[in-house]
Amino acid sequence: MTDANKKFLVGVYDDDDVALAAVNKIKSAGVKIYEVYSPFAIHGMDTAIGHPRTRIGIAAFCFGLTGLLCAITLTTWTMGIDWPMVIGGKDPLSFPNYVPVMFELTVLFTAFGMTITFFLSNGLGPTVKPLLFDPRCTDNKFVMAIDLSKNKMSEAEIASLVKASGAEEVSVKQV
Amino acid sequence: MHVTSPVRTPLVTGGKTYADVTEDICKQVEGKPTKEWKIAFAISVVVLLYGTCCLFWTWWEGLGVWGLNKTVGWAWDITNFVWWVGIGHAGTLISAILLLFRQKWRTSINRAAEAMTIFAVICAASFILMHMGRPWMAHWALPLPNTFGSLWVNFNSPLVWDVFAISTYFSVSCLFWYVGLVPDLATIRDRAQNKVSKFIYGTLAMGWNGSAKTWARYEYISLILAGLSTPLVLSVHTIVSFDFATSVIPGWHTTIFPPYFVAGAIFSGFAMVQNLMLIARVVYKLEDYITFEHIELMNKVITLTGSIVGCAYLTEFFIAWYSGVEYESYAFINRATGPYWWAYWAMMTCNVISPQLFWSRSLRRSVKWTFFISVIVNIGMWFERFVIIVTSLHRDYIPSSWAMFSPTMFDIGDYIFSFGLFGTLFLLFSKYLPVINMAEVKGVLRTTSEKLPAKISGVSKADRLASPAYKKDAE
Numbered sequence: 001m002t003d004a005n006k007k008f009l010v011g012v013y014d015d016d017d018v019a020l021a022a023v024n025k026i027k028s029a030g031v032k033i034y035e036v037y038s039p040f041a042i043h044g045m046d047t048a049i050g051h052p053r054t055r056i057g058i059a060a061f062c063f064g065l066t067g068l069l070c071a072i073t074l075t076t077w078t079m080g081i082d083w084p085m086v087i088g089g090k091d092p093l094s095f096p097n098y099v100p101v102m103f104e105l106t107v108l109f110t111a112f113g114m115t116i117t118f119f120l121s122n123g124l125g126p127t128v129k130p131l132l133f134d135p136r137c138t139d140n141k142f143v144m145a146i147d148l149s150k151n152k153m154s155e156a157e158i159a160s161l162v163k164a165s166g167a168e169e170v171s172v173k174q175v
Numbered sequence: 176m177h178v179t180s181p182v183r184t185p186l187v188t189g190g191k192t193y194a195d196v197t198e199d200i201c202k203q204v205e206g207k208p209t210k211e212w213k214i215a216f217a218i219s220v221v222v223l224l225y226g227t228c229c230l231f232w233t234w235w236e237g238l239g240v241w242g243l244n245k246t247v248g249w250a251w252d253i254t255n256f257v258w259w260v261g262i263g264h265a266g267t268l269i270s271a272i273l274l275l276f277r278q279k280w281r282t283s284i285n286r287a288a289e290a291m292t293i294f295a296v297i298c299a300a301s302f303i304l305m306h307m308g309r310p311w312m313a314h315w316a317l318p319l320p321n322t323f324g325s326l327w328v329n330f331n332s333p334l335v336w337d338v339f340a341i342s343t344y345f346s347v348s349c350l351f352w353y354v355g356l357v358p359d360l361a362t363i364r365d366r367a368q369n370k371v372s373k374f375i376y377g378t379l380a381m382g383w384n385g386s387a388k389t390w391a392r393y394e395y396i397s398l399i400l401a402g403l404s405t406p407l408v409l410s411v412h413t414i415v416s417f418d419f420a421t422s423v424i425p426g427w428h429t430t431i432f433p434p435y436f437v438a439g440a441i442f443s444g445f446a447m448v449q450n451l452m453l454i455a456r457v458v459y460k461l462e463d464y465i466t467f468e469h470i471e472l473m474n475k476v477i478t479l480t481g482s483i484v485g486c487a488y489l490t491e492f493f494i495a496w497y498s499g500v501e502y503e504s505y506a507f508i509n510r511a512t513g514p515y516w517w518a519y520w521a522m523m524t525c526n527v528i529s530p531q532l533f534w535s536r537s538l539r540r541s542v543k544w545t546f547f548i549s550v551i552v553n554i555g556m557w558f559e560r561f562v563i564i565v566t567s568l569h570r571d572y573i574p575s576s577w578a579m580f581s582p583t584m585f586d587i588g589d590y591i592f593s594f595g596l597f598g599t600l601f602l603l604f605s606k607y608l609p610v611i612n613m614a615e616v617k618g619v620l621r622t623t624s625e626k627l628p629a630k631i632s633g634v635s636k637a638d639r640l641a642s643p644a645y646k647k648d649a650e
Contacts, residue, residue: 128382
């Protein structure tokens, strides 16, 4: 969190289906939801909140392409240009023989590039202190956070809306 | 929404809640090591130390301490290498290929199977270093600039492809495993009672908080990593088989090797997963998570891949005769009837006949039979590699140079080293990391649980400790 001292309304749900239905209900009432925290992936939750579709696939493709180009450069330059060698009577530049190395390096670059992008884009790192509205969200609870400064409705109105949607606990937290 | 067919057999039994899953799995990590664990760990370390002494002597004296001779220049080292790499394949199959096929039963076993993959590949790599004889020159296998002007590695060689394949496979497997671990590490972090474990698991969990945005990206990269790992795992054993198939030795020079090796790898890997999971299931009381359904499904994979391997053996034999190449025919007749007939028939019995017993449903669902046959399969798969390597080499083109191979105590000791290493690593993993992927099991709980409690979330440990009823019990 970059901007400190924000007021959040936190709703704790007991059930993933209830939490997903609650997100849709609260959204349709015109409240902007900051984020929902859950112990496992709930399919459709990110689109229900209104998060844009992740673009990490594009990054993965770019890393893969980089890996492939590196592999092509490495194999053809070393074998064909820098020190051409005839081995087993084969052409120094025998392209099909380089395919396994090209494939492996493409996979290697994609996997590492994508995972590093994943950690960076989510702001995850070994020294990062997690933003936890309720520590039970990694165990068995589903926690909804609503940024009060980003919503026009009053705190009481939103709280009653969250309560009505099935939250078992509602509280306000300063982060 | 959670919709599932009522005819599906439940994957998690015992009416578990989300909190139960956390509690059941974290209990192993948070508790003190049990006596059984300590004994098993002590044995593994002793075995590892013995193996390390043998390995030290192998490197100190040179490869002359092995039983190799001029004719049989590759024996146990490469046999063990291929055996371990093959075992590793099941982990990736379970976590990647079954993810692409949307097989939800993988969630209970993928964590331990992936750990097995990583440790098996470490063992395999140790044989690569061993058979180099001069491990301090291992970096020569990499395309590094050097003082020879620069003389590069030969990218036409399958051995160089192998360097790239195995190292990529190892590092990508570690990555896949770690990404899957992060949410579970966060669970342990948030439950941790003392500062040290809070710091260690907190550092490893990278500040994970389970936000919907993170989960969406997590699911996305898991899918891409699975999509990458699937061709990767197939390429690894294909390239391992190229080490043999691209040579001109009768018995090795066959185009059937890649699919045959991949099927054999999955076959032996699943057998090893069965062995490890059947033990973990009892020791960590995971009977509700690793059910007879899981055991049966894995046995079906063993039967399928075992049958593919059997078909490959017969095809190989047929082609050796059908090709009309005298040398090729002799290599195969020599395997079955020559001085190494016992190795060949051990391989045939263990790999072709034993998995066929699993056509019987009661044997498939029996823990004892599964364990027994899995051990047999792993012995058989070791003999398969031994047969391919040693029997193809020991009678070459000149009868005067025909020889036999007999292992010395260092061949055996170096093999024992890999068992010690594997056992030590696996025991450390099973004590300090969650053996079951909690987040994924929770994700499939609703659709696959037998009888769900009215309140599926359950009561978490913190609430349980805080409740007055608990305090009364404690008193």
